[in-house]
Amino acid sequence: MTGIPYQESLVLSVAPNSYGFGFVLFEGPHTPIDWGVRYLAHGDRENLLLKLDALLSWYQPDVLVVEDCATRERRRATRVRRMLRDIVSRSARHLVETRRFTRAEVRLLLSRFGATTKREIAEAVVEILPEFSVHLPPKRKLWLPEHPRMSMFEAIALSLTYYATMDDDFRTALIKV
Amino acid sequence: MTSRLPSYLRTHRLKSGLSQRELAFLLGVQSGAKVSRYERLVRTPNLHDAFACQALFGVAAHEIFPAAFHAVEEALVPPARILVAQLSQEVPTAEVEQKLGLLLALIEQGDDAPTLL
Numbered sequence: 001m002t003g004i005p006y007q008e009s010l011v012l013s014v015a016p017n018s019y020g021f022g023f024v025l026f027e028g029p030h031t032p033i034d035w036g037v038r039y040l041a042h043g044d045r046e047n048l049l050l051k052l053d054a055l056l057s058w059y060q061p062d063v064l065v066v067e068d069c070a071t072r073e074r075r076r077a078t079r080v081r082r083m084l085r086d087i088v089s090r091s092a093r094h095l096v097e098t099r100r101f102t103r104a105e106v107r108l109l110l111s112r113f114g115a116t117t118k119r120e121i122a123e124a125v126v127e128i129l130p131e132f133s134v135h136l137p138p139k140r141k142l143w144l145p146e147h148p149r150m151s152m153f154e155a156i157a158l159s160l161t162y163y164a165t166m167d168d169d170f171r172t173a174l175i176k177v
Numbered sequence: 178m179t180s181r182l183p184s185y186l187r188t189h190r191l192k193s194g195l196s197q198r199e200l201a202f203l204l205g206v207q208s209g210a211k212v213s214r215y216e217r218l219v220r221t222p223n224l225h226d227a228f229a230c231q232a233l234f235g236v237a238a239h240e241i242f243p244a245a246f247h248a249v250e251e252a253l254v255p256p257a258r259i260l261v262a263q264l265s266q267e268v269p270t271a272e273v274e275q276k277l278g279l280l281l282a283l284i285e286q287g288d289d290a291p292t293l294l
Binding site for chain 1: 181182185187188191192194217
């Protein structure tokens with residue numbers, strides 16, 4: 001990373017799913033700058049790279065945070081794994097440092113909230129950053145597919161995990177919230 | 178914290194939950210294209226829109242549009258240098274000293290301005 005302190009560095013977090021990918025950009029652990037969901041047609045690799053390029057070129061983040069799904073604990077579709085590989089290789093091309101965190105690391109951070117499912121993780125995120133409460137999708141019915149915005153909450157949780165690894169005080173504050 | 182992005186309009190708009198079209202309506206236009214251009218800083222906001230955003234979000238206009246502010250700040254530096262050179266040749270009265278203090282502070286501020294994206 002450049003000489004910029006992590007509190008002021010731009011941290012982009014990306015979480016792909018079957019709809020496309022959710023993203024969030026932070027300029028400090030309590031300062032989300034931009035967030036949203038980018039939709040992609042099934043397997044549209046070219047569009048993924050285009051949309052990612054647009055984010056990386058415009059914001060020029062210092063760090064990119066993605067999920068580490070190489071562990072056995074996390075089962076992800078081959079397509080999502082491929083998307084993650086593409087995202088990481090594209091960020092390297094933009095000379096952006098990549099940090100990966102497993103779902104277990106995210107869960108550990110949010111253990112105080114008892115967050116294990118995606119929904120619980122999203123609710124924990126809202127408790128930490130209330131400005132995202134308006135974006136929290138309604139609770140999913142068993143017969144319904146996952147809401148596209150859940151990927152955005154995954155991305156936020158990854159960013160929070162990144163900041164927690166960088167700053168013990170932030171980590172302690174999260175655990176004691 | 179120093180601003181690292183050229184425009185924080187999108188951040189404040191997202192936080193408020195407003196769509197581009199709704200913000201455009203508040204600014205007195207029908208299409209959200211103008212807001213989109215402000216967010217990407219393809220277009221520099223005029224004084225009315227900058228103040229409207231300040232009133233709406235409760236954040237100073239120069240914090241919402243830091244790049245536009247720094248551009249204006251930097252544009253002031255060359256004429257300020259010329260004025261300093263002119264004033265330096267005058268008799269150093271209290272009034273001249275006051276003007277020089279103001280202009281030198283402005284030049285220093287302009288030189289220290291961060292380079293935004």
